[in-house]
Amino acid sequence: SCMNNNKLRLVVVACYRHLASCVGSCTDSLQLRDELRQTREKAQKLSAAICQHLTSHLRDKSLPEDQRKEMELLWVSFSSSLELLHVDMCKVFNAGDLFPLANTATLVKTGLQGGTEVAARALSVPDLNQAPAAALPDGLESQERSTMEQEIGRIDHMIDDMELKVNVLRWMVEPRGPQYADPLSSADSASLALLSVDEEQPGQQPLCQRSLVFVLLLLFALVSVAVTLSVCIVLFS
């Protein structure tokens, strides 16, 4: 169950990063900030639970060896994801400074068009305690910022605490998975590649496609000219 929780937490952290990358861009809005806040709170809740669970288990000296190894793996994964979340939160905090939503003229035109379901994916992760997500009132931005500061401090504290309480020898931890992740689905990548055809360096592939289209058009033109000529000859002969 701890492993599952960790996996869910990874989902939330990944979504948070995607949302964070929109802050300050032209799709930044109160809604985005709200989604960020909710995602963040979710991550915090999951973190607190996992932290407690892991710490208590790893401090238990009577833990069997293979379970301990698993716990240590989880520990490493959890602490890395905590650090990732910490960076993202700090970046969002700083970006909030630079881009107050009151003045939309300075939002960076990044080419994004918004309308994502990323937040929905994060928030659909099942809660541990089944407590309903409290719809917080639309506080002022300053209030939001102070809560954010507190939460960043809390995560900082959590990282420190974890390091103090449990000593995991990172070099002894061995990963279970492969070096290269398996590709998830090839259909999607093909369409994306088509989209980004113009983006790539003028390499061989796009050039071939372009020149192919050109040649086809030329052939078509030639064929049509030949057809019209022959029709004319037939008509006037």
Place this chain on the structure above:
Amino acid sequence: MTIRNTLRDHGQRYRPRMACLKKAEKMLLEMQDPDTGVKSQPQRLVITTIPHAITGEDIVAWLADRFQVDTQEARSFGSMLVALGYIYPLQDHKRLVIKPDASLYRFQTPYFWPTQQWPVEDTDYAIYLAKRNIRKKGILEIHEQEQYNRLHKWMNHKWDFIVMQAKEQYRAAKERKKPDRVVFDCQERAYWVVHRPPPGTVSGMDYGLDRRVDPNADEVTGERREIIVLHILSCSLVKYCATYHSHDPFLSKCLPSNPWQTDDNTYWTLNMHNVEIPTKMRVERWTFSFRELLSDPRGRDDFRLFLKKEFSGENLAFWEGCEDLKWGTATQMKEKAEQIYKTFLARGAPRWINIDGKTMEITVSGLRHPHRYVLDPAQTHIYMLMKKDSYGRYLKSPVFKDTQKKAVCPEEHKFSDAQLEQNARNRRPSLSPIILRQQEQEQRAKMAANAPVDITQVMSKLSKQGKDGKELPPSRRTSKT
């Protein structure tokens, strides 16, 4: 707020102050203004259009207009923005320069802007590479492959996390609309081109080693004395800059032409050590300070000529001897010191210099065990003497005025492109420093052979003649303190 990096902590952990980043950010925000900012246009791809693409020429024009500079400077400014990662090219994404034509660029999202506070983590890079591999196997380039393997070795304990997080980020990205996904991919790719540059290129964010002191920490309020010292230093710095402004080849034109730019050696041949007629700029530099005069060989020659006429050449000769001792080889030090003592310091020496009794005592006692700096007090004394006394008179002397009049001011070269190419083809290596040093030594030997006549020699000759009853000419010794 800093991330506590628990893995590496050697005491040097602060990134240096990168003041340019804050300034660049401010400028980026100005560029976004819908009325006065850079014009954007939609970028047409095969299936869809993505807004907010900007052309290189628009960026350069905006910068030139905003800062009132010429296009060349605006171009290098724009390239700096691209190199730092605030704007990224859409075509040819690995070359981080601004092309002042219709090639397209886009603004980077603030999340991926370079910061001074947080270093770019290898974990993120590993996740990014894993993600790319998930999207299409084998798409990683060779250097990225190598990096991936290296990170797999060094971050082995985190590898499960990295792979899982890469998968999650990939899945989360699928929740976005296709154009947004393309944009995000471009943004991420541009970010990593800046911070993990491909081999053969340099990252614009390269700052060297970490620092021991946090530049963002509150500065300690200094005492008043420190403030005064700083003020004096800054004033002298300003004065130095003002004085040397026209002589700096970066800030003003180099006459006749800068050899590094036009491949024409005239500037160097006109300013050689032993040139007969110096340039006007060179002569002007001699008036700035005594140190300038002495450090320029041609200036020193001129000064020596003046002192010869004044019969006080022994001061300069002694000073040069001391310099020789300081910078010479250790094996010859003892002989040199003895030679200098015999020539300048001993009682009844042929070129006796007049230094005060205390310094003479220190020097003579030091010469019992000579080392490189044994003549330093005496040298300083003589230097200050020359500076306060002879230098002033030199600048008003006919010798100097003559040199000033004869000094040449070369015409500025105006080479056409064809001529520049011709010059580049005719480049030849300069005279070897070994040969130059040999010439210098020969010259020095020649000078030592016909040593100028000093007042002591004149006096001693005349005193010998005076025994025959002739009058002694009035002594023209320089006053000593």
